[in-house]
Amino acid sequence: MLPRGPRAFSQAAATALRPPSGSAPERLCVAELPGSELAYFAEGGGGGDGGRPPRGFLPPPGRCFSFCVPSGPSAGERVRAARLHRRAEQRLSREPFGPGGAAEVLPLLAYAGPSGSRPEKGFLVRDRRRLPETERALEDLVRLILPPPARLLSVYEAAAAEDGGGGPLWRSLWRLQGAPESKVLLGRARVAGAAEPALHPAAPHLLDGAAVFASFEAARASLRECLSVIPEAKAVLDLVDGCPVHAKKGDFPVIVIEGLDATGKTTVTHALKDSLNAVLLRSPPPCVSQWRKVFDDEPTLIRRAFYALTNYIVASEIAEQSTKSPVIVDRFWHSTAAYAIATEISGKIQHLPPVHHPVYRWPGDLLKPDLVLLLTVSPEERIRRLQGRGIEKTREEAELEANNIFRQKVEESYLRMENPACQPVDASPSREEVLKTVHHLIKKQCHFP
Structure with a gap:
């Protein structure tokens, strides 16, 4: 000794x-x-x-x-x-x-x-x-x-x-x-x-089942390993296994609204639902809400596998609804990936994987929306809006409020997403001005049959 x-x-x-x-x-x-x-x-x-x-x-x-x-x-x-x-x-x-x-x-x-x-x-x-x-x-x-x-x-x-x-x-x-x-x-x-490497040591492994799942099968494989310790995993797998593989979008546009809590997603999505006569969907969908608390208390890897799979459930709903009307989606894959990247990469914004890194690319087997809008407000305005809401926060949402650097990494990860990219929309002005901007972008980039 x-x-x-x-x-x-x-x-x-x-x-x-x-x-x-x-x-x-x-x-x-x-x-x-x-x-x-x-x-x-x-x-x-x-x-x-x-x-x-x-x-x-x-x-x-x-x-x-x-x-x-x-x-x-x-x-x-x-x-x-x-x-x-x-x-x-x-x-x-x-x-x-x-x-x-x-x-x-x-x-x-x-x-x-x-x-x-x-x-x-x-x-x-x-x-x-x-x-x-x-x-x-x-x-x-x-x-x-x-x-x-x-x-x-x-x-x-x-x-x-x-x-x-x-x-x-x-x-x-x-x-x-x-x-x-x-x-x-x-x-x-x-x-x-030791000298700092050119790439954060966690970055090369983000897509091989560490946090960001590049396919349905990768996420499913991780959740299957939880069957013996998380009983709810079987219910989730039964649900996703009943969804069609490689769901295809219909003729009507699919518009995703992304953003941190208190950036105005609820206001914008409900307004678009009415003005476009659209169907409003959410990710994760209500059918898995009873299991969210269970998986939110699990490690990042398991939590992200759960949320990745719920995106495929939403994709099957999008495929069905977009044959009949426009579809508005409150969060989708970009949220899942942005939070996972910010969690797994320690340090500050400069330590994130560089622009055009594969981790920012949309999964090849997941239904792709026509347009993704990212609502943004200043940190001060977001905190002001959060005060008094009384909504139970996930562990990561709580960290957004407590850790300014984590919030910055999430926001920057959103901005680096590709194919489709997130188009930022300043959600600080009045409700009318924000909706006017959103409608302009939809009219410019989406085709309605």
Whole structure:
């Protein structure tokens, strides 16, 4: 076991904490710091970015810990990892880790480079006071949450230099065994800051079942893996399996109204329903409303699979109704994708996938609308409209209000959508002016038989 205390660690670091020659390639990680700043660092392999100390780690006597939830390429492995990560996240929100606790918990992503395997989600725990109970609580949590082969806990400690300055940062990797206090040191590696990659490490995997589903079958495969743990999943699958595959639009136009809550979607959609003598549909549709609360409490992966599948239910309704009249849709695929992208990509707007990335493209097997209008208002106006509405919020809607950066990422993701793109409409003016603008765009771009 490691010597206890900063001085003992410093003495051991001079002789024992050196990466062996021919060691495994360095592991890359990114932690999301307060303020949504991203801190990239490398473990082993010589130190990432010239050996410079990474941001986000505490000087002695503080320590940091991390652990990740392993995943895999199959839908079943991804679902199991998502549920384990969510379970760990919930426990880390309590004492001694949560608000008012002794430690600070930050999101972490571990990856193997731009062309490596799927990143693993995890947590970086910063223990400023170096409390023994924090380490014990973390070890107990990892033993409880993760299966035996994956019970790994990283401990980061800075070796204090002899002259009193900051020494290098080292990571010790421990495998936790079944009994309390029983663990084996697997190795040690130098930790240093790493250069930020050109593309966020989560971006290459967004479309392979991580959050944004590019097809009906991809979303269905993920929800099928939930049958044994979420009874409502069977009811949802029975419903979507009864929908026609590759539903086709009729001759009448299909117009989608997108936007955050309190941007005026209800006002606009009902006005268009009357003025165009149209059918008004909503995504998700009322037929799944009894299951929304269940899936809103699930991890992002499962929640997004549910909402992705409800889009195909709406598509079947659109296909039927658009043969008889115009169709207005209150939200559709763009909402599902925008929230998923903003959730999965940590950091700020600049860390989103670039414009024209495949994640912004409409699924090839989903009925495509003729026009998508994105209603926008200023953040201040949206908050003013939200006050006093008394509507129960989803977890993501609550985060829109609490996290300005998350809101910005959702809005920017909307604007990057392609084929069809979202056409922004300023919904701040009077009701009459907004409807005049909307009618002008519909008349200009939609054909009525």
